[in-house]
Amino acid sequence: MEPEEVKSAVEALLFATDVPLNLDRLESLVGNGRPAPIREVIEHLNQEYWEQRRAFFIAEVGGGFQMATRSQYGPWVKKLFLGRTETRLSPAALEALAIIAFKQPVIRADIQAIRGVDCGGVLGTLLDRGLIRITGRSEALGRPLLYGTTKKFLRYFGLNSLSDLPKPKEIEELLQQQREGEQRVENQTKQVAGSGGDRGSEEVRSSD
CATH class of the missing domain: 1.20.5 (Single alpha-helices involved in coiled-coils or other helix-helix interfaces)
Structure with missing residues (x-):
């Protein structure tokens, strides 16, 4: 493929996807089995968007790349979703999620010891939302379940990897x-x- 074709193909794929696509996936879709300088292509596209003062850019999030609107256009984007039901995480859920993010893999008893209250319901909510997952079992007595965060957690908070956590x-x-x-x-x-x-x-x- 010609460079301009590769650039257009990458742009089309990122517009069409509803989840981040990593470099390997993009290269397999665009390069026909041959390595393509996808990261360089993305950098060129973002440079064009910036120079043209476009309202969107390609964000690196959740271990991949995805189209995103610039923050200054947030008020207009929010108007688009007015009236739609938006379930936000409760303070208790955010607190438990923060503990899991920093302590993972972590068992329920440790989360409860830090929070001082039972967290069974909160863990169920976070599992249902796809923000945490069961990563295995601890070697402790009774072999309790271990919890960790997911890629959806990274996307939810606009992080590329756990190393981006403060x-x-x-x-x-x-x-x-x-x-x-x-x-x-x-x-x-x-x-x-x-x-x-x-x-x-x-x-x-x-x-x-």
Whole structure:
């Protein structure tokens, strides 16, 4: 195939798919058994999209590639789905999912020990949503099931691999920054309230 044909074929495949396609899959579909510089083709396409100020690009996510809209067009895309039922993960589910993501493979007892509450229902929800899977059995007493995340988990959070997860230290730094920001806002609020009270007292004294 000519380079332009390869580029058009890759673009067509990525428009048509509803799941990420990895390089091996794309090469097998486009190259007719011969290796094709698919990553280079994708880089060229993304460069064209950027120069033409297109609303979409090819994202590397979930171990593969998929078309995605740019974040600044999110408000318009959301309007398209208004009225459709969207089931979001509960805080409890997100908490359990975070534990599994960072501790995997992990057994239910360890998840419950960290959360402090039973997580049977939450695990069932995450399994039904395809965000976690059973990876095997532990060697511990009773050989309990081990849980880990799936490729759908990566796509759900826009990650290419588990190595893209923030490190615990980074999370703690972000939380610390958030706490400091909240403290600054609280202090500023107190200062404004205090200065307002002082002005009120001055007005009362001046009226006397």
